[in-house]
Amino acid sequence: MKALVVPLDGFTGALLAGPAVRAVATRAHPVTVLCGPGGAPAARLLPHVDDVVVWEPPEGGRADDDDPLVRRLRAEAYDVALVFAPDGHSPRPTEQLLLRARVNRVAACGEAGARAVLGTAAALGFRPRPGDDGRLRVVPPPDTxxxxxxxxxxxxxxxxxxxxxxxxxxxxxxxxxxxxxxxxxxxxxxxxxxxxxxxxxxxxxxxxxxxxxxxxxxxxxxxxxxxxxxxxxxxxxxxxxxxxxxxxxxxxxxxxxxxxxxxxxxxxxxxxxxxxxxxxxxxxxxxx
The missing domain is CATH 3.40.50.2000 (Glycogen Phosphorylase B;)
Structure with a gap:
């Protein structure tokens, strides 16, 4: 199963998506994070992320069949996507883009916080590994x-x-x-x-x-x-x-x-x- 995790709230949003990424990785491979330029540095720090795709939403939030991202996602044939939108922002345009890209199942969360994103992952059957407390984590950083x-x-x-x-x-x-x-x-x-x-x-x-x-x-x-x-x-x-x-x-x-x-x-x-x-x-x- 190939999975996308799509945080829409920059650096902080990508970090908060981390517990859901770990849960998704229990059943899916590869796990790709699709995010804006602000979120990419944080996404690359998350455990169990296999790839990071940087995406600038199109003008007006809509994409057609010729959009390069739509073509790429269709070619890579993702099975499931989880969209995490910040408070006060609608995940709907991104959901529509993913459906246009023929992602089979798309779920969205419009609440902030790691607990909310974990709940969305669980609704699709992705649960944390035994012993995973759901806290934020990053890959081991270097000695500084x-x-x-x-x-x-x-x-x-x-x-x-x-x-x-x-x-x-x-x-x-x-x-x-x-x-x-x-x-x-x-x-x-x-x-x-x-x-x-x-x-x-x-x-x-x-x-x-x-x-x-x-x-x-x-x-x-x-x-x-x-x-x-x-x-x-x-x-x-x-x-x-x-x-x-x-x-x-x-x-x-x-x-x-x-x-x-x-x-x-x-x-x-x-x-x-x-x-x-x-x-x-x-x-x-x-x-x-």
Missing amino acids: AQLTGAGPYVVVHPGGGPPGHAWDPDRCAEAVAALADAGHRVVVTGGEDETALTRHVSGDIAVDLGGRTDPRRFAGVLRAADAVVTGAPGPAHLAAATGTPVVSLVPPGAPRRPDGVPSVLLAPDDCTARDVVGAVHRLLDERT
């Missing part, structure tokens, strides 16, 4: 001590979040200083387009890894951390997938608490550097 240096550390990831999630850079820099004053080594991470931000937040206190990690190395940096402080859902869930506790700076009512690890939620508009230090210490106390 050559980047972070020796000794324990806390990661602060100041950027990469949706509007309303990013913390003020100056206040983030204050949190880095407060963590250092409390005796923590701090590693600041960010993408290639965030080097000015990470340089500012790091100052002359923290290890600045802005622009220096691809997704696999980033996962390695998160896995080795004592805790991760971020307002970005993607890094928060990636930290959870590596087993690292998370301090999430999220506005009230924001969805998606990191799955499967201890976490503390702080409102970015209200919290102080002292609050961040207190949250980190609370998580570290839970680990001991």
Whole structure:
């Protein structure tokens, strides 16, 4: 049986689809993840993914018989597809594309979270392996001590979040200083387009890894951390997938608490550097 898993919500959505991918892989081979460019780096980190197909939805969300993806999927003759859409977005256009591509069975989930996607997989007969707890996971990342240096550390990831999630850079820099004053080594991470931000937040206190990690190395940096402080859902869930506790700076009512690890939620508009230090210490106390 050949299966497609189709997360429609970028990096975070691909990570949240991981438990369903593992369940599908109990009965299907190959398992292909079909996703947009934003989701592909996360999809390539998931266990039991045999292939990743990057797809840009057509204008208006519709595809005809001449669409290259429709032709490709028809040629590869997939038996089943699971579509996972973010909250507030309809999976219907993607379902129609897959049916046009003659995928035999298509199921869709319009709810966020790993539990919801696992439920959709179970409805098609795909259940986790015995002992699989359904948590987020990634393939074992590389050792990154050559980047972070020796000794324990806390990661602060100041950027990469949706509007309303990013913390003020100056206040983030204050949190880095407060963590250092409390005796923590701090590693600041960010993408290639965030080097000015990470340089500012790091100052002359923290290890600045802005622009220096691809997704696999980033996962390695998160896995080795004592805790991760971020307002970005993607890094928060990636930290959870590596087993690292998370301090999430999220506005009230924001969805998606990191799955499967201890976490503390702080409102970015209200919290102080002292609050961040207190949250980190609370998580570290839970680990001991």
